[in-house]
Amino acid sequence: MPTTGTKIIQYRPAAKLVVLTVVLCACISCSKPEAASNTATPPETRTDFKFLREAMIKVASFFQPMGKPQGFDWLASHREPGQTFDEYLDSKPTKPTKERQAIYVLPLGTLTARQKRIIDITAGYLAAFYDLPVKKMSAEAIKHPLSVQDSRRHGYPEVEQIRTGYILDEVLKPQLPKDAAALIAFTSSDLYPDETMNFVFGQASMEDRLGVWSLYRLDDNADEATFLRRTLKIAAHETGHMFSMHHCTKYECVMSGTNYLGETDRRPIDACPECMAKICWLSDITPAERYKKLVDFCKKNGLAKEADEFEKKLAAVTN
Ligand SMILES: [Zn+2]
Ligand SMILES: [Zn+2]
Incomplete structure (x- = not known):
């Protein structure tokens, strides 16, 4: 397997989860918009636009x-x-509704001061970019703590990696707020989807409107502005997929x-x-x-x- 993936792997087709082997990618599901309950009615006429x-x-x-x-x-x-x-x-796209307006941003796990600052700024960017209310979710509100319960040690030098499916299914899914158009979690931990992959930058479940993205590799050797721009791009891109x-x-x-x-x-x-x-x-x-x-x-x-x-x-x- 490549160290940094160049192909997309359908991780759990039944659940429509997509493994992200690259920084900005969530591609298989995004070619098949989900028939979610907040699917928009297609416009009758295009003259309005x-x-x-x-x-x-x-x-x-x-x-x-x-x-x-x-x-x-x-x-x-x-x-x-x-x-x-x-x-x-x-395409009958999924879009925010009156009931599901908010983009939730969740800083998950232990983060450095710089990472917390970047996530805060990114929340502001999403609010401006999508003109939607962005709510920062407290990690304390998550009942299931992010822990080493579902992780492995991998690579040279060895690093602890948390399995993305665990975060999506066990940690995030039970806590998705009713008014969430999307929930994006940022973690400083390195991530992996399954034993076939060395790592992933993140993973999304379009159906569940959830995503988890790792800052671990974005922060590498990057000045503050570069790190910020990378994070803004990831957040805007992945939220776009959710819509x-x-x-x-x-x-x-x-x-x-x-x-x-x-x-x-x-x-x-x-x-x-x-x-x-x-x-x-x-x-x-x-x-x-x-x-x-x-x-x-x-x-x-x-x-x-x-x-x-x-x-x-x-x-x-x-x-
Ligand atoms: Zn993508
Ligand atoms: Zn474009």
Whole structure:
């Protein structure tokens, strides 16, 4: 098995769980949106979305079209069709409802001060990115403690890894709040799905609206800004999957699949025009309102380059 996976393995098909062998990936289920109870009714008419389509055109120049994949890039080893805004609307996507609005963020296990800070900032990003209430869940609220009950020691040097299925099924699932559109847990522990894999960055259960992501390998040799950007991208990307968004192949986009950290690092923290329209539709927010929130978030958190880019997009869609 590769040390860093380049392929997707269906871990538990019956439960529709997907093993993530790469930093930003949850790909098998995302091609088959779940028929969840909060599935949206497809729109009767598309004329309502004229302003979204106009905004898509206005911000297109800020994104780089996806080029020919190189080397170990995600698309070099994965044939994916992508998903336009119209295809997304046709897919009966799962979206937040009045009853299930909140994105829950759970810091799980022992975390460093830096990791806690990054998770707090990431919660703010999700709130701006999806225009949804984000609630931080206390680890103390979890009845089943994250422990070494279902772990192994693996690798050279040997490291303790916790089995993802245990976290999803035993720790998170019984605690999913009724108003949760999604629950994302971040842990500093290294993770593994089963004995066939060396590790995984994270794993999601679309059906259960749960995900667990490890910061263990994102933190490696990264300065604070790089670590933050990686975490923002993971959170935005995986939450997008929970709302039935597929991998993006049209642009270099936060929803594009990635195979390794270098590919993650070259992606923007933002969603391309097609994916932006999906987010605005599912969150019922205008592109201008959304970009304004993202400008404010980036300014507040020292992301000057991104703040500048969001400001330009805001100007483009308000002109
Ligand atoms: Zn993915
Ligand atoms: Zn996209």
